[in-house]
Amino acid sequence: MTRLIKACLAASLALLGSAALADDRGAFERAIKQDNESAVRSLLARGFDPNTRNDKGSPGLYVALQEGSLKVARMLIDSPRLKPEDRNATDESPLMMAALKGELDLAKRLIAKGADVNKPGWAPLHYAATGGHLDLIRLLLEEHAFIDAQSPNGTTPLMMAASYGTPEAVKLLIEEGADIAMRNQQRMTAMDFARRAERRDAVDLLTQAERYKAQSRPQAPRGTW
Known part of the structure; x- marks a missing residue:
């Protein structure tokens, strides 16, 4: 029974983690489109990956440049975790x-x-x-x-x-x-x-x-x- 409880708990935590990641990813995409520098700063401070891709396979920085969201683009470039050569699907x-x-x-x-x-x-x-x-x-x-x-x-x-x-x-x-x-x-x-x-x-x-x-x-x- 203990093993079953532990397995259920682990599965629940995994689901919660996936949901949180999906929420953060959605917030990241919205922040890029709105050129919301403070929202991106908050996400990065919580450990969010600045190289996260959208559902089309484009990394955040590429999308920010494409959208003309230059404040967000500068912030992403300045992130020590940025991978500058991450490319889109094409x-x-x-x-x-x-x-x-x-x-x-x-x-x-x-x-x-x-x-x-x-x-x-x-x-x-x-x-x-x-x-x-x-x-x-x-x-x-x-x-x-x-x-x-x-x-x-x-x-x-x-x-x-x-x-x-x-x-x-x-x-x-x-x-x-x-x-x-x-x-x-x-x-x-x-x-x-x-x-x-x-x-x-x-x-x-x-x-x-x-x-x-x-x-x-x-x-x-x-x-x-």
Whole structure:
């Protein structure tokens, strides 16, 4: 009988613990959406895991950045227990979302905490280029981001800038040495991306870069062909 009582007691405690965890998780998700800094501080003080994911598999920091809940995002980044490279279900990192949103200060904090600038596959530089955020592009390049990083289908940051970013982002990447001739798995160059998106400004910049590259190419001496 004693064993049965102990087993029932253990099961009851486990259920209570699960219910409390579910309640805290719900409170955490609400606090993120409301950018409620004090609520998150209270949860963390009670030992709540700052890396807790929502039902879609996204960690709290990623969701906070996605929602624009910047007070909560700063608090989570400052938590000693944060895992800065925890990613969502589609392998996106918090640094990638900060880059897409143009959050320079938070991106700096994440990098200082060990976020991966050169994450394999889609990388933070792809996202900064997509958003056209020049300061983020410069920061990532200063932190040794590979300028011609290739996504799983071979798409580069320059291609993303040419299709979705700004002319200034295209110009900056070209000036920093992005390879305008690279092709993705569909054999598309940055010029192809710009034309498909009907981005006349990007087409003009890439045309100028192609002309400059052709003019700069060493000419073979006469009589050698």
